[in-house]
Amino acid sequence: MTDQQKPRRPGPLDEVAWPAELPAHVMAPGPPVRLHGYAAEDDLGRHYGATEIGYLALTGRLPSEAEAQSYDLALRFLATLPLTEGPTHAAVLARLSGTPHAGVLSVAAVALAERARALVLGHEAWLAWLAAGTGTPPDGFAAAPAEPGGEGEDARSVARLAALLPDGFARAALARGPTRTAALLAVLHASGLREPWQLEHTLATAPLAAVVAEAMRVPPGAFRAYSMQIPPFRYTPEEP
Numbered sequence: 001m002t003d004q005q006k007p008r009r010p011g012p013l014d015e016v017a018w019p020a021e022l023p024a025h026v027m028a029p030g031p032p033v034r035l036h037g038y039a040a041e042d043d044l045g046r047h048y049g050a051t052e053i054g055y056l057a058l059t060g061r062l063p064s065e066a067e068a069q070s071y072d073l074a075l076r077f078l079a080t081l082p083l084t085e086g087p088t089h090a091a092v093l094a095r096l097s098g099t100p101h102a103g104v105l106s107v108a109a110v111a112l113a114e115r116a117r118a119l120v121l122g123h124e125a126w127l128a129w130l131a132a133g134t135g136t137p138p139d140g141f142a143a144a145p146a147e148p149g150g151e152g153e154d155a156r157s158v159a160r161l162a163a164l165l166p167d168g169f170a171r172a173a174l175a176r177g178p179t180r181t182a183a184l185l186a187v188l189h190a191s192g193l194r195e196p197w198q199l200e201h202t203l204a205t206a207p208l209a210a211v212v213a214e215a216m217r218v219p220p221g222a223f224r225a226y227s228m229q230i231p232p233f234r235y236t237p238e239e240p
Contacts (some may be wrong), residue, residue: 021195027057031210036060051075058198061189066166067118071191074184077157078206085215087207091215098220101212108211109204112139116203119181120196126182127199130173136174138186154180161187 002088028034034055038044044053048062051072063071073145081088091108099107120127143154157180162171165187173186188199219225 081207112204
């Protein structure tokens with residue numbers, strides 16, 4: 001008896017009464033397509049910008065004016081990630097190796113997502129303090145004091161951030177002198193993004209365009225323009 005002649009035995013997937021339709025939880029198929037109930041090409045397309053629409057997608061509601069301002073400010077501060085950061089470096093190396101744009105985009109997105117996850121996990125105690133709204137902030141999230149022409153760039157960045165925020169937004173947290181990352185997480189928290197996945201998404205996607213653009217400016221195969229010893233290193237035998 002051939003395989004085609006053998007009686008077919010139902011498997012576990014055959015014995016379940018599966019629904020005939022896929023439920024849409026965030027975007028309802030159109031026309032018109034709706035995002036959390038808002039017509040994407042009418043209500044949103046006519047009256048709202050990318051910041052408000054992104055906020056709506058993440059939270060299920062449109063932001064207040066102050067929430068939109070603080071969320072947009074955080075996106076602007078997160079929009080650049082220099083070559084010294086792992087995701088940008090990885091994307092540049094992918095481009096040097098001849099990876100096409102889609103591959104560079106994939107490398108950048110994965111590296112940024114992993115970096116975002118690590119940052120959120122590393123700030124769990126800080127986020128818990130923000131959620132509690134009382135008490136003394138945990139240790140380990142204070143920026144080094146700013147010194148003219150020296151260390152303390154985090155403190156200077158946080159001061160610039162605080163000067164641009166709407167009144168009352170994350171002021172108490174920023175007054176504690178946090179690091180730049182902790183300060184930006186405080187701004188996102190005050191803006192209404194409280195879930196770890198919301199924070200990870202924002203940290204990963206905000207710098208994506210700049211990271212990919214940095215990589216795509218590198219000619220494929222231009223390894224002679226790449227400093228192979230940053231920093232200089234030497235191999236030493238492992239101690240027995």
